[in-house]
Amino acid sequence: MKFREITQHNRASLFIIIILLFLDMLSFKVLYKISFNTHLPVIKLLLGASFLFMGYLSKGYNPSPLTSRKREIKNFTKIYIISVGMYLILQNFLQDITVDYMVEISIFWSKLLILTLMLRLMVRWIQKLFLNAKIGLRDVIILGKGDSSWHLINQLKKSPSLGYNVLGYVSDDNDLNMDKSTIYLGRLSDIQEIISNNDIDDIIISSSEYSHDEILNIIGSLYNLSVCIKIVPDMYEALTGQVKMSILHGLALIDINPDILTEYQRLVKRLLDVLISIITLVCAMPIIIMVIFIIKLTSSGSIYYTQVRVGRKGRHFNLYKFRTMFENSEKESGPVWASVDDPRITPIGRFLRKFRIDEIPQLFNVLKGDMSIVGPRPERPFFVEKLTARFPYYSRRLCLRPGITGWAQVIGDYDTTVENVENKLKHDFYYIENISMLLDMKIMLMTLIILGKGRGR
Secondary structure (H helix, E strand, O other), rough: OOOOHHHOOOOOHHHHHHHHHHHHHHHHHHHHHHHOOOOEEEEHHHHHHHHHHHHHHHHOOOOOOOHHHHHHHHHHHHHHHHHHHHHHHHHHHHHOOOOHHHHHHHHHHHHHHHHHHHHHHHHHHHHHHHHOOOOOOOOEEOOOOOHHHHHHHHHHOOOHHHEEEEEEOOOOOOOOOOOOOOOEOHOOOOOHHHHHHHHHOOEEOOOOOOOOHHEEEEEEHHHOOOOOOEEEEHHHHHHOEEEHHHHHEEEEEEOOOOOOOOOOHHHHHHHHHHHHHHHHHHHHHHHHHHHHEEEEEOOOOOOOOEEEEEEHHOOOEEEEEEEOOOOOOOOOOOOOOOOOOOOOOOOOHHHHHHHHHHOOHHHHHHHHHHOOOOOOOOOOHHHHHHHHHOOOOHHHHHHHHEEEEEEEHHHHOOOOOHHHHHHHHHHHHHHHHHHOOOHHHHHHHHHHHHEEEEEEO
């Protein structure tokens, strides 16, 4: 379940999050008082904030009953070990610390981890008891009819611990077999009215009677409504992406997140973008000055290269780069992607591209708000039109600010033709559906490794 789902008229989800936060703060306060004699409020506050932040990074405040307890324990343990290890290394680097201090800190965080996991398992057990008593269920409707829909409805009704209360199904006409299991709510064309009249939390698209384009239109029509959308695996091709799945007693569902980021997540991501951009520009200033002189001395033309790109919500903006090609390189060919050993690239430009130094000016695009550090790469309007015509779901990439680097850049390869873009889109959609601060950090780290190896082109 995404963070945005707690605002969808389900008080039980919000209550679970509040309980988990309260227990974490109580656990920290009690163990801190037992373990340390110091009463410095600043240190206590910083450690407490770090503890809650680790819980957030490990997705420990996810109220969904579908969350794997094994995965939750694994994520918590991994984040705690990494965080405490980094803290001790940093402390040892900044000042000499004793072995006794390291042991004391390690024991404190180990106790806190064990206590936190035990309390979480208790909360999850109580949550399951309430759900089995049909308290705190999320209201869901099924889109489509047929055997798959009938099977899904019966699975959800048999297992209330999954957290769903089936209100009915929506289709172009009713199905006598499904009418025995639930209520026929109306036609697909009336979906928005049905949602507003029934105060629905979730929608599951479960029938193969809809084409890919129809499914995308459904998702688009629900964009501004506070509902969560899921589709069954045979609809997976509709988004052509490696999206996140939930498992309902052996039945897989794909989570679709129309809003992608909440206002809070968008704010945090923006603050990090600005902070990282300023620090990087300051540190890279000697390199920037040197590159300016080298470009000016080695080829005629401007130092910087500006190009119109398509940003969030289809807004056009000017992207900045150091010029790596000869002046007017597309005068005769028109817009084309760079190829391997492209003759239009200058000798110094090839070096700049190899280590992606030519991308540094895009940090100014980040400061202006046109781009983010991490996100799908922005394309030119000419290519966006071609790609949207070929791949109807391409426009979903425009829900986020484009990035200097992204999952497709560290996992995939450069675009050279329209035909090989589809694989890159899969990586972009994986990022969109799984976006998190932790994933952004992973992408930035992988980007640094790629820069060090000079794998740019």
